[in-house]
Amino acid sequence: xxxxxxxxxxxxxxxxxxxxxxxxxxxxxxxxxxxxxxxxxxxxxxxxxxxxxxxxxxxxxxxxxxxxxxxxxxxxxxxxxxxxxxxxxxxxxxxxxxxxxxxxxxxxxxxxxxxxxxxxxxxxxxxxxxxxxxxxxxxxxxxxxxxxxxxxxxxxxxxxxxxxxxxxxxxxxxxxxxxxxxxxxxxxxxxxxxxxxxxxxxxxxxxxxxxxxxxxxxxxxxxxxxxxxxxxxxxxxxxxxxxxxxxxxxxxxxxxxxxxxxxxxxxxxxxxxxxxxxxxxxxxxxxxxxxxxxxxxxxxxxxxxxxxxxxxxxxxxxxxxxxxxxxxxxxxxxxxxxxxxxxxxxxxxxxxxxxxxxxxxxxxxxxxxxxxxxxxxxxxxxxxxxxxxxxxxxxxxxxxxxxxxxxxxxxxxxxxxxxxxxxxxxxxxxxxxxxxxxxxxxxxxxxxxxxxx
Amino acid sequence: xxxxxxxxxxxxxxxxxxxxxxxxxxxxxxxxxxxxxxxxxxxxxxxxxxxxxxxxxxxxxxxxxxxxxxxxxxxxxxxxxxxxxxxxxxxxxxxxxxxxxxxxxxxxxxxxxxxxxxxxxxxxxxxxxxxxxxxxxxxxxxxxxxxxxxxxxxxxxxxxxxxxxxxxxxxxxxxxxxxxxxxxxxxxxxxxxxxxxxxxxxxxxxxxxxxxxxxxxxxxxxxx
Numbered sequence: 150x151x152x153x154x155x156x157x158x159x160x161x162x163x164x165x166x167x168x169x170x171x172x173x174x175x176x177x178x179x180x181x182x183x184x185x186x187x188x189x190x191x192x193x194x195x196x197x198x199x200x201x202x203x204x205x206x207x208x209x210x211x212x213x214x215x216x217x218x219x220x221x222x223x224x225x226x227x228x229x230x231x232x233x234x235x236x237x238x239x240x241x242x243x244x245x246x247x248x249x250x251x252x253x254x255x256x257x258x259x260x261x262x263x264x265x266x267x268x269x270x271x272x273x274x275x276x277x278x279x280x281x282x283x284x285x286x287x288x289x290x291x292x293x294x295x296x297x298x299x300x301x302x303x304x305x306x307x308x309x310x311x312x313x314x315x316x317x318x319x320x321x322x323x324x325x326x327x328x329x330x331x332x333x334x335x336x337x338x339x340x341x342x343x344x345x346x347x348x349x350x351x352x353x354x355x356x357x358x359x360x361x362x363x364x365x366x367x368x369x370x371x372x373x374x375x376x377x378x379x380x381x382x383x384x385x386x387x388x389x390x391x392x393x394x395x396x397x398x399x400x401x402x403x404x405x406x407x408x409x410x411x412x413x414x415x416x417x418x419x420x421x422x423x424x425x426x427x428x429x430x431x432x433x434x435x436x437x438x439x440x441x442x443x444x445x446x447x448x449x450x451x452x453x454x455x456x457x458x459x460x461x462x463x464x465x466x467x468x469x470x471x472x473x474x475x476x477x478x479x480x481x482x483x484x485x486x487x488x489x490x491x492x493x494x495x496x497x498x499x500x501x502x503x504x505x506x507x508x509x510x511x512x513x514x515x516x517x518x519x520x521x522x523x524x525x526x527x528x529x530x531x532x533x534x535x536x537x538x539x540x541x542x543x544x545x546x547x548x549x550x551x552x553x554x555x556x557x558x559x560x561x562x563x564x565x566x567x568x569x570x571x572x573x574x575x576x577x578x579x580x581x582x583x584x585x586x587x588x589x590x591x592x593x594x595x596x597x598x599x600x601x602x
Numbered sequence: 603x604x605x606x607x608x609x610x611x612x613x614x615x616x617x618x619x620x621x622x623x624x625x626x627x628x629x630x631x632x633x634x635x636x637x638x639x640x641x642x643x644x645x646x647x648x649x650x651x652x653x654x655x656x657x658x659x660x661x662x663x664x665x666x667x668x669x670x671x672x673x674x675x676x677x678x679x680x681x682x683x684x685x686x687x688x689x690x691x692x693x694x695x696x697x698x699x700x701x702x703x704x705x706x707x708x709x710x711x712x713x714x715x716x717x718x719x720x721x722x723x724x725x726x727x728x729x730x731x732x733x734x735x736x737x738x739x740x741x742x743x744x745x746x747x748x749x750x751x752x753x754x755x756x757x758x759x760x761x762x763x764x765x766x767x768x769x770x771x772x773x774x775x776x777x778x779x780x781x782x783x784x785x786x787x788x789x790x791x792x793x794x795x796x797x798x799x800x801x802x803x804x805x806x807x808x809x810x811x812x813x814x815x816x817x818x819x820x821x822x823x824x825x826x
Contacts (some may be wrong), residue, residue: 179743179744182742182751183753242757243755244756291790347800347803418790495792
């Protein structure tokens with residue numbers, strides 16, 4: 150369905166006008182009416198980092214019909230296998246004028262990356278999530294996702310590796326009479342709403358310079374697109390105010406890191422399949438889904454927490470989870486199930502608290518959904534609730550990226566859900582990052598050993 | 603393309619031609635069947651024309667009643683075209699939204715269509731719908747508030763267009779899904795709520811409240 154349907158139904162070799170649908174017409178007319186100069190074609194690499202190719206308006210019609218050729222290894226992060234041609238087809242449903250380029254009007258569209266023979270390209274994590282969502286829709290399920298993203302805004306960055314300046318420092322206020330934090334949040338929310346990403350709430354977080362923005366729930370693909378868009382919107386807004394935004398999981402040793410809590414629910418048509426009228430926090434379907442997510446939590450940690458730095462957030466507490474546990478109260482479990490509110494059946498959900506905002510959201514949501522569906526299909530039993538943040542024998546999350554990568558590499562669920570190509574490329578990237586770190590002498594080495602030894 | 607469906611056979615070729623000249627995409631539809639073109643098409647047309655002369659099974663008034671009662675076709679503007687003798691016999695003169703007497707010119711047809719669409723959907727002769735400071739141009743897909751452009755995605759635009767051109771009627775989420783999204787979605791019924799929220803956010807304070815949530819039913823557009 151969706152784009153595939155359109156692509157497959159497209160009569161090949163017929164004159165252009167015969168296959169322009171309402172969606173393409175909408176894009177073409179809007180570009181003309183609004184004086185759009187360039188279109189950015191967006192896709193993400195295996196690590197979820199945004200890649201963009203810019204095309205002039207004159208190339209738009211042919212891009213919509215025939216796609217744009219690119220080198221598929223550009224989706225493979227830093228560890229590229231080999232060059233090969235793929236075709237990026239812009240998805241007109243994601244056409245949106247970018248709000249932060251007022252002097253020259255620029256629009257974006259997310260792309261579906263396909264093989265030249267029109268087959269699926271295994272390295273495109275966005276298309277992989279979309280295929281899984283279609284599979285789930287075939288079973289009658291749609292996953293809804295809400296999201297709380299934390300991040301830091303620092304002063305202009307110094308040399309590479311230098312410690313960042315927090316904006317809440319008195320010294321920084323001497324330089325800027327404005328409260329950069331609240332200006333920043335206002336500008337960001339304006340950008341996000343103009344991009345069709347409604348914001349539920351925003352506030353200053355615990356750490357200096359740290360902020361949180363809550364994105365209202367939507368379907369999984371729209372949420373993954375929203376997070377991708379969110380990261381660039383936040384960086385643009387910070388840049389306009391002379392600051393720098395980062396989604397690095399743990400930039401300051403002495404303060405909490407940045408997480409990205411995902412609020413997950415599953416709908417069967419109009420009905421929240423997690424809701425129950427009984428005293429249980431979740432319905433039997435919800436319990437089995439959550440059991441699936443917990444059963445596979447360790448092997449998906451490499452994706453929810455994909456950087457070496459991610460584990461510094463998980464290691465130091467501050468409410469970051471360390472064990473595979475769930476709770477209704479307490480702030481340190483991997484999963485929190487919010488209390489039911491009478492008359493709010495649609496709100497039944499659980500909150501996955503391990504991911505950080507620098508993850509590949511497409512891959513994370515694909516794995517969460519696949520693990521949950523497996524829990525339902527195979528009737529997994531939900532483990533006992535953890536009380537007062539005590540693990541009570543719950544398994545520990547991987548301690549570092551190496552352990553997580555090994556678990557991921559051996560994960561049958563990951564291979565089945567994401568395919569061998571995406572898994573292999575992901576693992577190659579992570580092994581390379583680990584090798585690079587293994588060869589690095591750090592501040593830790595010097596402070597610990599230089600005088601001692 | 604904007605579809606126009608033609609019921610009845612008397613003079614249908616000429617009416618087809620005139621509609622095509624006005625930029626519509628005409629389809630001839632059997633009056634005694636499903637009321638829809640045989641080649642499918644899930645979307646309701648912009649317009650229906652009933653050629654009443656010689657129409658017997660069903661009669662013109664029966665056909666109008668069936669269209670009005672149809673879940674998808676209920677708010678399609680209906681033009682009834684009569685042979686001049688029909689006026690004296692009173693056939694169909696109280697049905698439909700506009701009346702035409704054959705032979706009619708392309709100019710007259712255009713004027714009658716504009717009146718019917720204005721009355722039913724609030725669309726003016728330039729394909730623009732105005733609600734206070736909100737202006738929606740259906741020909742160019744552009745939306746402006748206080749003459750400042752507001753950028754919508756395609757589905758947001760389609761949802762707003764549907765609501766704005768069907769004022770005062772409550773639509774369930776399921777009805778909106780099938781009428782606006784057609785078969786092209788997999789987000790489930792919650793998709794509608796999510797899009798309504800996005801559209802409200804972009805409409806801003808002056809217009810957001812025009813999309814009324816009708817509890818445990820659906821949504822309604824309050825045009826005035």
